[in-house]
Amino acid sequence: MTDKSEIVLGSTAGGGGAGSAEMEHENPVAGLFDDIPGEVSVPKPDPILTAKGVRRTFGGLVAVDVDHVEIQRGAITALIGPNGAGKTTFFNLLTGFDAPDGGHVELNGKSIDGVASHKLAARGMVRTFQLTKALSKLTVLENMMLGAKGQGGESFLKALVPPLWSKREKEVEEQARGLLDRFNLTHMSDEFAGTMSGGQRKLVEMARALMTDPEIVMLDEPMAGVNPALTQSLLGHVKQLRAEGRSVIFVEHDMDVVRDISDWVVVMAEGRIIAEGTPDSIAQNKAVVDAYLGSHHDEELDFSDESNDGKADA
Numbered sequence: 001m002t003d004k005s006e007i008v009l010g011s012t013a014g015g016g017g018a019g020s021a022e023m024e025h026e027n028p029v030a031g032l033f034d035d036i037p038g039e040v041s042v043p044k045p046d047p048i049l050t051a052k053g054v055r056r057t058f059g060g061l062v063a064v065d066v067d068h069v070e071i072q073r074g075a076i077t078a079l080i081g082p083n084g085a086g087k088t089t090f091f092n093l094l095t096g097f098d099a100p101d102g103g104h105v106e107l108n109g110k111s112i113d114g115v116a117s118h119k120l121a122a123r124g125m126v127r128t129f130q131l132t133k134a135l136s137k138l139t140v141l142e143n144m145m146l147g148a149k150g151q152g153g154e155s156f157l158k159a160l161v162p163p164l165w166s167k168r169e170k171e172v173e174e175q176a177r178g179l180l181d182r183f184n185l186t187h188m189s190d191e192f193a194g195t196m197s198g199g200q201r202k203l204v205e206m207a208r209a210l211m212t213d214p215e216i217v218m219l220d221e222p223m224a225g226v227n228p229a230l231t232q233s234l235l236g237h238v239k240q241l242r243a244e245g246r247s248v249i250f251v252e253h254d255m256d257v258v259r260d261i262s263d264w265v266v267v268m269a270e271g272r273i274i275a276e277g278t279p280d281s282i283a284q285n286k287a288v289v290d291a292y293l294g295s296h297h298d299e300e301l302d303f304s305d306e307s308n309d310g311k312a313d314a
Protein backbone atom coordinates (compact mmCIF):
# COMPACT_ATOMS: atom_id res chain seq x y z
CA MET A 1 0.00 0.00 0.00
CA THR A 2 1.20 3.47 -0.78
CA ASP A 3 0.76 6.16 1.81
CA LYS A 4 -2.11 8.42 0.90
CA SER A 5 -1.65 12.13 0.97
CA GLU A 6 -4.28 14.79 0.70
CA ILE A 7 -2.39 16.77 -1.90
CA VAL A 8 -4.37 17.29 -5.04
CA LEU A 9 -2.67 18.20 -8.26
CA GLY A 10 -4.54 20.91 -10.09
CA SER A 11 -4.48 20.72 -13.86
CA THR A 12 -1.74 22.97 -15.24
CA ALA A 13 -3.38 22.92 -18.61
CA GLY A 14 -4.06 26.38 -19.94
CA GLY A 15 -7.45 27.40 -21.19
CA GLY A 16 -9.52 24.98 -19.11
CA GLY A 17 -10.68 22.92 -22.08
CA ALA A 18 -14.07 21.32 -22.01
CA GLY A 19 -14.30 18.51 -19.51
CA SER A 20 -10.98 19.18 -17.80
CA ALA A 21 -12.16 21.66 -15.22
CA GLU A 22 -14.06 19.23 -13.03
CA MET A 23 -11.31 16.64 -13.03
CA GLU A 24 -9.03 16.60 -10.03
CA HIS A 25 -6.77 13.67 -9.62
CA GLU A 26 -5.29 12.92 -6.26
CA ASN A 27 -1.61 12.01 -6.36
CA PRO A 28 -1.03 9.22 -3.84
CA VAL A 29 2.76 9.56 -4.20
CA ALA A 30 3.01 13.35 -3.94
CA GLY A 31 6.20 14.28 -2.08
CA LEU A 32 7.57 10.75 -2.20
CA PHE A 33 10.45 11.71 -4.47
CA ASP A 34 11.51 14.84 -2.57
CA ASP A 35 14.29 13.03 -0.75
CA ILE A 36 15.41 10.73 -3.54
CA PRO A 37 18.65 11.91 -5.14
CA GLY A 38 18.55 12.44 -8.88
CA GLU A 39 21.12 9.81 -9.76
CA VAL A 40 21.19 7.05 -12.34
CA SER A 41 20.33 3.64 -10.78
CA VAL A 42 19.05 5.22 -7.56
CA PRO A 43 16.95 2.78 -5.49
CA LYS A 44 13.25 3.54 -5.03
CA PRO A 45 11.29 2.97 -1.80
CA ASP A 46 8.99 0.37 -3.37
CA PRO A 47 9.91 -0.62 -6.92
CA ILE A 48 7.28 -2.44 -8.98
CA LEU A 49 9.65 -3.00 -11.88
CA THR A 50 13.42 -3.44 -11.87
CA ALA A 51 15.73 -3.88 -14.87
CA LYS A 52 19.27 -5.15 -14.34
CA GLY A 53 21.92 -5.22 -17.04
CA VAL A 54 19.33 -5.33 -19.81
CA ARG A 55 21.02 -5.24 -23.21
CA ARG A 56 19.82 -5.54 -26.78
CA THR A 57 21.93 -5.25 -29.90
CA PHE A 58 20.87 -5.16 -33.55
CA GLY A 59 23.88 -6.24 -35.57
CA GLY A 60 26.63 -3.93 -34.37
CA LEU A 61 24.24 -1.39 -32.89
CA VAL A 62 23.74 -1.35 -29.12
CA ALA A 63 20.09 -0.28 -28.96
CA VAL A 64 19.67 -0.79 -25.20
CA ASP A 65 22.28 -1.10 -22.47
CA VAL A 66 20.59 -0.37 -19.15
CA ASP A 67 22.71 -1.08 -16.09
CA HIS A 68 20.07 -0.72 -13.38
CA VAL A 69 16.78 1.09 -13.07
CA GLU A 70 13.93 0.83 -10.58
CA ILE A 71 10.41 2.07 -11.31
CA GLN A 72 8.49 3.25 -8.27
CA ARG A 73 5.10 1.70 -7.56
CA GLY A 74 2.11 4.01 -7.81
CA ALA A 75 3.98 6.80 -9.57
CA ILE A 76 4.00 8.21 -13.10
CA THR A 77 7.50 7.76 -14.50
CA ALA A 78 8.39 9.49 -17.78
CA LEU A 79 10.93 7.91 -20.11
CA ILE A 80 12.43 10.58 -22.33
CA GLY A 81 15.31 10.84 -24.77
CA PRO A 82 16.08 11.75 -28.37
CA ASN A 83 14.75 9.69 -31.26
CA GLY A 84 16.65 6.45 -31.55
CA ALA A 85 17.66 6.50 -27.85
CA GLY A 86 16.23 3.01 -27.36
CA LYS A 87 13.02 3.86 -25.52
CA THR A 88 10.69 1.67 -27.59
CA THR A 89 13.20 -1.17 -27.65
CA PHE A 90 13.48 -0.95 -23.86
CA PHE A 91 9.68 -1.06 -23.58
CA ASN A 92 9.65 -4.14 -25.82
CA LEU A 93 12.21 -5.83 -23.58
CA LEU A 94 10.32 -4.97 -20.38
CA THR A 95 7.00 -6.20 -21.74
CA GLY A 96 8.01 -9.49 -23.35
CA PHE A 97 7.68 -8.30 -26.95
CA ASP A 98 11.41 -8.73 -27.49
CA ALA A 99 14.08 -10.77 -25.72
CA PRO A 100 17.24 -9.13 -24.38
CA ASP A 101 20.72 -10.44 -25.22
CA GLY A 102 21.38 -10.33 -21.50
CA GLY A 103 20.03 -9.06 -18.22
CA HIS A 104 17.06 -9.49 -15.94
CA VAL A 105 13.71 -7.87 -15.35
CA GLU A 106 11.68 -8.24 -12.17
CA LEU A 107 8.01 -7.43 -11.69
CA ASN A 108 6.96 -7.21 -8.05
CA GLY A 109 10.30 -8.72 -7.07
CA LYS A 110 9.84 -11.82 -9.24
CA SER A 111 11.72 -12.58 -12.43
CA ILE A 112 9.78 -12.15 -15.66
CA ASP A 113 12.71 -13.15 -17.85
CA GLY A 114 11.38 -14.98 -20.90
CA VAL A 115 7.72 -14.51 -19.93
CA ALA A 116 5.57 -13.82 -23.00
CA SER A 117 3.64 -10.57 -23.25
CA HIS A 118 0.18 -12.15 -23.00
CA LYS A 119 1.20 -13.84 -19.76
CA LEU A 120 2.45 -10.56 -18.35
CA ALA A 121 -1.04 -9.11 -18.68
CA ALA A 122 -2.24 -11.77 -16.26
CA ARG A 123 0.58 -10.73 -13.91
CA GLY A 124 -0.51 -7.13 -13.94
CA MET A 125 1.49 -5.49 -16.70
CA VAL A 126 0.15 -4.08 -19.97
CA ARG A 127 1.51 -1.72 -22.59
CA THR A 128 0.30 0.35 -25.49
CA PHE A 129 2.14 1.00 -28.73
CA GLN A 130 3.73 4.05 -30.31
CA LEU A 131 1.78 3.11 -33.43
CA THR A 132 -1.66 2.00 -32.31
CA LYS A 133 -2.60 -1.59 -32.91
CA ALA A 134 -6.38 -1.36 -32.84
CA LEU A 135 -7.80 -3.85 -35.29
CA SER A 136 -9.42 -1.73 -37.94
CA LYS A 137 -11.98 -4.29 -39.11
CA LEU A 138 -13.38 -4.85 -35.65
CA THR A 139 -15.65 -2.43 -33.86
CA VAL A 140 -14.44 -0.44 -30.90
CA LEU A 141 -16.42 -2.69 -28.56
CA GLU A 142 -14.93 -5.83 -30.11
CA ASN A 143 -11.44 -4.36 -29.79
CA MET A 144 -12.13 -3.71 -26.13
CA MET A 145 -13.42 -7.22 -25.50
CA LEU A 146 -10.30 -8.68 -27.07
CA GLY A 147 -8.33 -6.94 -24.37
CA ALA A 148 -9.87 -9.03 -21.61
CA LYS A 149 -7.97 -11.75 -19.86
CA GLY A 150 -9.56 -15.15 -19.61
CA GLN A 151 -11.49 -14.34 -22.77
CA GLY A 152 -14.14 -17.01 -23.30
CA GLY A 153 -13.65 -19.69 -25.90
CA GLU A 154 -9.97 -20.23 -25.28
CA SER A 155 -10.54 -22.97 -22.76
CA PHE A 156 -11.58 -26.45 -23.81
CA LEU A 157 -13.82 -26.83 -20.79
CA LYS A 158 -15.56 -23.54 -21.37
CA ALA A 159 -16.06 -24.39 -25.04
CA LEU A 160 -17.95 -27.50 -23.94
CA VAL A 161 -20.19 -25.55 -21.61
CA PRO A 162 -21.74 -22.69 -23.60
CA PRO A 163 -23.62 -21.16 -20.62
CA LEU A 164 -20.31 -20.59 -18.82
CA TRP A 165 -18.86 -19.04 -21.93
CA SER A 166 -21.71 -16.62 -22.47
CA LYS A 167 -21.81 -15.58 -18.83
CA ARG A 168 -18.14 -14.67 -19.03
CA GLU A 169 -18.70 -12.93 -22.33
CA LYS A 170 -21.50 -10.85 -20.79
CA GLU A 171 -19.22 -9.80 -17.96
CA VAL A 172 -16.50 -8.84 -20.39
CA GLU A 173 -18.93 -6.83 -22.47
CA GLU A 174 -20.22 -5.03 -19.39
CA GLN A 175 -16.68 -4.20 -18.35
CA ALA A 176 -15.85 -2.98 -21.87
CA ARG A 177 -18.94 -0.76 -21.96
CA GLY A 178 -18.06 0.66 -18.55
CA LEU A 179 -14.58 1.60 -19.71
CA LEU A 180 -15.88 3.08 -22.96
CA ASP A 181 -18.20 5.21 -20.85
CA ARG A 182 -15.33 6.35 -18.63
CA PHE A 183 -13.33 7.36 -21.72
CA ASN A 184 -16.35 9.12 -23.29
CA LEU A 185 -16.31 6.66 -26.17
CA THR A 186 -19.75 5.10 -25.75
CA HIS A 187 -21.04 6.76 -28.91
CA MET A 188 -18.24 5.05 -30.86
CA SER A 189 -18.88 1.51 -29.55
CA ASP A 190 -20.14 0.17 -32.87
CA GLU A 191 -17.78 2.11 -35.14
CA PHE A 192 -15.02 0.25 -36.88
CA ALA A 193 -11.70 1.17 -35.33
CA GLY A 194 -10.38 1.86 -38.81
CA THR A 195 -12.64 4.89 -39.18
CA MET A 196 -11.39 6.65 -36.03
CA SER A 197 -8.88 9.46 -35.77
CA GLY A 198 -5.39 8.76 -34.43
CA GLY A 199 -6.28 10.42 -31.15
CA GLN A 200 -9.45 8.39 -30.69
CA ARG A 201 -7.50 5.22 -31.36
CA LYS A 202 -5.04 6.23 -28.64
CA LEU A 203 -7.97 6.62 -26.24
CA VAL A 204 -9.38 3.23 -27.23
CA GLU A 205 -5.98 1.66 -26.77
CA MET A 206 -5.65 3.08 -23.28
CA ALA A 207 -9.18 1.97 -22.41
CA ARG A 208 -8.47 -1.50 -23.79
CA ALA A 209 -5.29 -1.77 -21.71
CA LEU A 210 -7.46 -1.40 -18.61
CA MET A 211 -9.57 -4.46 -19.48
CA THR A 212 -7.13 -6.62 -17.52
CA ASP A 213 -7.21 -4.28 -14.50
CA PRO A 214 -3.41 -3.86 -14.65
CA GLU A 215 -1.10 -2.80 -11.81
CA ILE A 216 1.34 -1.17 -14.20
CA VAL A 217 0.54 0.47 -17.52
CA MET A 218 3.28 1.23 -20.03
CA LEU A 219 2.38 3.87 -22.61
CA ASP A 220 4.64 4.44 -25.62
CA GLU A 221 4.04 8.01 -26.83
CA PRO A 222 0.35 8.10 -25.85
CA MET A 223 0.09 11.77 -26.85
CA ALA A 224 1.80 11.54 -30.26
CA GLY A 225 -0.39 12.75 -33.11
CA VAL A 226 -3.23 13.63 -30.76
CA ASN A 227 -4.92 17.02 -31.10
CA PRO A 228 -4.65 19.43 -28.13
CA ALA A 229 -8.22 18.95 -26.89
CA LEU A 230 -7.83 15.19 -26.78
CA THR A 231 -4.37 15.54 -25.24
CA GLN A 232 -5.90 17.16 -22.15
CA SER A 233 -8.36 14.31 -21.89
CA LEU A 234 -5.58 11.73 -22.22
CA LEU A 235 -3.49 13.45 -19.57
CA GLY A 236 -6.47 13.40 -17.23
CA HIS A 237 -6.88 9.69 -17.80
CA VAL A 238 -3.19 9.04 -17.08
CA LYS A 239 -3.44 10.97 -13.82
CA GLN A 240 -6.56 9.01 -13.00
CA LEU A 241 -4.59 5.75 -13.35
CA ARG A 242 -2.20 7.02 -10.69
CA ALA A 243 -5.07 8.20 -8.49
CA GLU A 244 -6.34 4.59 -8.60
CA GLY A 245 -2.98 3.39 -7.32
CA ARG A 246 -1.65 2.07 -10.62
CA SER A 247 1.92 2.59 -11.79
CA VAL A 248 2.50 4.27 -15.14
CA ILE A 249 5.57 4.52 -17.36
CA PHE A 250 5.20 6.64 -20.46
CA VAL A 251 7.40 7.81 -23.30
CA GLU A 252 6.93 11.46 -24.18
CA HIS A 253 8.77 14.24 -26.01
CA ASP A 254 6.91 17.29 -24.84
CA MET A 255 8.51 18.54 -21.61
CA ASP A 256 5.37 20.50 -20.71
CA VAL A 257 3.48 17.22 -20.62
CA VAL A 258 6.31 15.54 -18.69
CA ARG A 259 6.32 18.35 -16.13
CA ASP A 260 2.56 18.32 -15.86
CA ILE A 261 2.03 14.68 -15.05
CA SER A 262 5.22 12.85 -14.11
CA ASP A 263 6.63 12.26 -10.64
CA TRP A 264 10.00 11.02 -11.87
CA VAL A 265 11.90 11.18 -15.14
CA VAL A 266 14.31 8.64 -16.62
CA VAL A 267 16.44 9.85 -19.53
CA MET A 268 17.87 7.57 -22.19
CA ALA A 269 20.45 8.39 -24.85
CA GLU A 270 22.19 5.95 -27.16
CA GLY A 271 20.74 2.98 -25.31
CA ARG A 272 21.86 4.01 -21.84
CA ILE A 273 20.15 5.74 -18.98
CA ILE A 274 22.05 8.99 -18.59
CA ALA A 275 19.97 10.72 -15.92
CA GLU A 276 17.13 10.27 -13.45
CA GLY A 277 15.37 12.85 -11.36
CA THR A 278 12.33 14.95 -10.70
CA PRO A 279 10.96 16.79 -13.75
CA ASP A 280 12.38 20.09 -12.52
CA SER A 281 15.85 18.74 -11.83
CA ILE A 282 15.98 17.02 -15.22
CA ALA A 283 15.23 20.30 -16.99
CA GLN A 284 18.43 21.70 -15.48
CA ASN A 285 20.58 18.64 -16.08
CA LYS A 286 23.46 19.43 -18.43
CA ALA A 287 23.90 15.84 -19.58
CA VAL A 288 20.26 15.77 -20.64
CA VAL A 289 20.41 19.02 -22.56
CA ASP A 290 23.65 17.88 -24.21
CA ALA A 291 22.09 14.56 -25.20
CA TYR A 292 19.27 16.30 -26.99
CA LEU A 293 21.33 19.05 -28.53
CA GLY A 294 24.33 16.86 -29.25
CA SER A 295 22.64 14.20 -31.29
CA HIS A 296 19.56 16.00 -32.56
CA HIS A 297 20.05 19.64 -33.39
CA ASP A 298 16.74 19.60 -35.19
CA GLU A 299 14.83 18.38 -32.18
CA GLU A 300 13.42 20.98 -29.87
CA LEU A 301 13.56 20.26 -26.17
CA ASP A 302 11.13 22.69 -24.70
CA PHE A 303 11.93 23.28 -21.04
CA SER A 304 9.98 26.49 -20.71
CA ASP A 305 7.36 26.84 -18.03
CA GLU A 306 4.99 28.51 -20.44
CA SER A 307 2.37 26.38 -22.07
CA ASN A 308 3.02 26.16 -25.77
CA ASP A 309 -0.67 25.77 -26.40
CA GLY A 310 -0.37 22.14 -27.21
CA LYS A 311 1.65 22.91 -30.30
CA ALA A 312 1.84 19.64 -32.17
CA ASP A 313 5.35 18.21 -32.15
CA ALA A 314 6.53 16.06 -34.99
Ligand SMILES: Nc1ncnc2c1ncn2[C@@H]1O[C@H](COP(=O)(O)OP(=O)(O)O)[C@@H](O)[C@H]1O
Pocket residue numbers: 058061063081082083084085086087088089090
Ligand atom coordinates in the same frame (compact mmCIF):
# COMPACT_ATOMS: atom_id res chain seq x y z
N1 LIG B 1 14.11 -4.33 -35.14
C1 LIG B 1 15.20 -3.53 -35.27
N2 LIG B 1 16.22 -3.84 -36.10
C2 LIG B 1 17.29 -3.05 -36.21
N3 LIG B 1 17.46 -1.91 -35.54
C3 LIG B 1 16.48 -1.53 -34.69
C4 LIG B 1 15.30 -2.31 -34.51
N4 LIG B 1 14.50 -1.70 -33.61
C5 LIG B 1 15.16 -0.58 -33.25
N5 LIG B 1 16.34 -0.47 -33.89
C6 LIG B 1 17.34 0.59 -33.70
O1 LIG B 1 17.58 0.70 -32.32
C7 LIG B 1 17.73 2.07 -31.94
C8 LIG B 1 16.71 2.42 -30.88
O2 LIG B 1 15.41 2.47 -31.50
P1 LIG B 1 14.09 2.75 -30.67
O3 LIG B 1 14.09 1.84 -29.50
O4 LIG B 1 12.96 2.67 -31.61
O5 LIG B 1 14.33 4.26 -30.18
P2 LIG B 1 13.30 5.33 -29.61
O6 LIG B 1 12.02 4.64 -29.29
O7 LIG B 1 13.99 5.90 -28.41
O8 LIG B 1 13.14 6.37 -30.66
C9 LIG B 1 17.61 2.88 -33.22
O9 LIG B 1 18.91 3.13 -33.72
C10 LIG B 1 16.83 1.97 -34.12
O10 LIG B 1 17.13 2.23 -35.48
Ligand SMILES: [Mg+2]
Pocket residue numbers: 087088089130
Ligand atom coordinates in the same frame (compact mmCIF):
# COMPACT_ATOMS: atom_id res chain seq x y z
MG1 LIG C 1 10.03 4.96 -29.92
